Amino acid sequence: MNKHNEKIVAIIPARGGSKSMLRKNVLPLRGKPIVAWPIELAKSIPEIDRVILTSDDDEIMTIGKKYGAEILFRRPAELCLDETPTLPVLQNAIKFLKEKENYQPDIVLLLYATAPLLKKTRVVEALALFEHTKCNSVVSVVEDYGRFWREEDGVYRPLHPKERVNRQYYRPLYREDGSIYFSRFAVLMNMNKVVDEQNIQFIIMSPDENVDIDNPVDFEKVKKLIKKI
Numbered sequence: 001m002n003k004h005n006e007k008i009v010a011i012i013p014a015r016g017g018s019k020s021m022l023r024k025n026v027l028p029l030r031g032k033p034i035v036a037w038p039i040e041l042a043k044s045i046p047e048i049d050r051v052i053l054t055s056d057d058d059e060i061m062t063i064g065k066k067y068g069a070e071i072l073f074r075r076p077a078e079l080c081l082d083e084t085p086t087l088p089v090l091q092n093a094i095k096f097l098k099e100k101e102n103y104q105p106d107i108v109l110l111l112y113a114t115a116p117l118l119k120k121t122r123v124v125e126a127l128a129l130f131e132h133t134k135c136n137s138v139v140s141v142v143e144d145y146g147r148f149w150r151e152e153d154g155v156y157r158p159l160h161p162k163e164r165v166n167r168q169y170y171r172p173l174y175r176e177d178g179s180i181y182f183s184r185f186a187v188l189m190n191m192n193k194v195v196d197e198q199n200i201q202f203i204i205m206s207p208d209e210n211v212d213i214d215n216p217v218d219f220e221k222v223k224k225l226i227k228k229i
Contacts, residue, residue, distance in 0.1 A: 006106035008127075009050045009097070010042035012069065013089045014113045015080045016057030020215050025060055025113045027219065030226060032067075034213065035060055037116035039067040044120055047127055048109065054093050056080040072096055086110065087194050094189060108188055110181035114213040117225060118179040126180045126203045136187050136196035140180035140203045140210070143172040177205050178212035 014035045018024040025035040035053070042051040053064035056075045064071050073096055079089050090110060097103045107130070109123070122140065130138045145167055148159040161170040180203060187196045211222045 007050075007104070008048050008107045008109060009052060009105035010038075010048050010109040010111055011090055011093050012038050012042070012051070012053045012064075012111050012113060013086060014053060014055045014057075014060050014064075015075065016055065016060060017080060017082070021213070021219065024213065024219075025055075025057075026063065029116055029223065033063050034116055035063055035113040036067045038111040038113055038118070039064060039069045041118060041120055041123065042109070042111060043068045045123055045127075047124075050105075052093055052097075054089060072100075087188070087192070090188055090194070094185070104185060106185055108183055108185065110183070110194065112178055112212070115177075115179040115210050116213070117210045117222060119209075122203060122205070122209075123180060126182055129201050129203065130182050133201050135201045136184050136199040138180065138182040138201045138203060139195055140177050140205050141174040142177050142205050142207055142209075144175050145170075145172045148173070174202060174204075177210045179205070179210045 012035070014025040016023070016025070021027070026033045029037065039051055039053065042048050051069045053061065053069035053071055054075050055061050055064065055071075056077065061071045061074070072093065075089070075092065079092055090108060094105065094108065097105065111118070126138045126140065147161070147164075149156050150159045158164075160173055181194060183195055187193055208225060211218050211225065213219050213222055
């Protein structure tokens with residue numbers, strides 16, 4: 001619980017199926033499965049009251065229990081499809097807490113198992129920003145000063161910046177890096193969103209601070225980077 005006596009729950013989605021990498025969430029990384037990394041991270045932060053793993057996979061759930069996560073239920077099959085968005089997975093866990101335990105978190109921290117490089121200090125920093133600004137959401141991002149184009153009906157058109165100027169004269173875009181998502185209960189359950197885009201703050205990460213593992217190339221990059229930590 002944080003200094004405002006708000007209940008904080010970390011929810012870690014980790015299903016068994018993955019088209020991009022077979023059994024991605026249980027792959028070994030420095031002696032422990034990938035899914036163990038966010039569990040240990042969340043467990044190490046005193047302000048986080050509960051750490052909940054939501055999965056449909058026996059091996060993943062066994063690993064979750066071993067590393068201290070709560071396994072409240074087996075995630076329904078209809079919430080484990082490739083096209084299933086994250087929001088209903090989070091809502092499913094929150095509804096379970098409310099209906100079965102009469103427990104309602106004030107703040108939810110979404111952590112993905114595919115971001116094992118995330119540091120405790122960054123999560124603590126994000127929570128402090130959340131409390132200080134009284135925003136509804138905090139998300140980790142990286143600044144991107146690239147020039148962006150998009151294709152429209154077979155024609156390429158500049159997206160950002162609209163006019164070609166030197167880098168120092170235009171503002172960067174901000175890309176989510178997939179590691180930190182703090183949001184209030186009302187955002188998830190009442191606004192029906194993962195984040196409140198109208199009342200949000202960013203934690204700006206360095207480009208190589210986190211890698212969102214989506215394919216074998218990402219995994220090899222993480223294994224190289226983690227040796228330097």
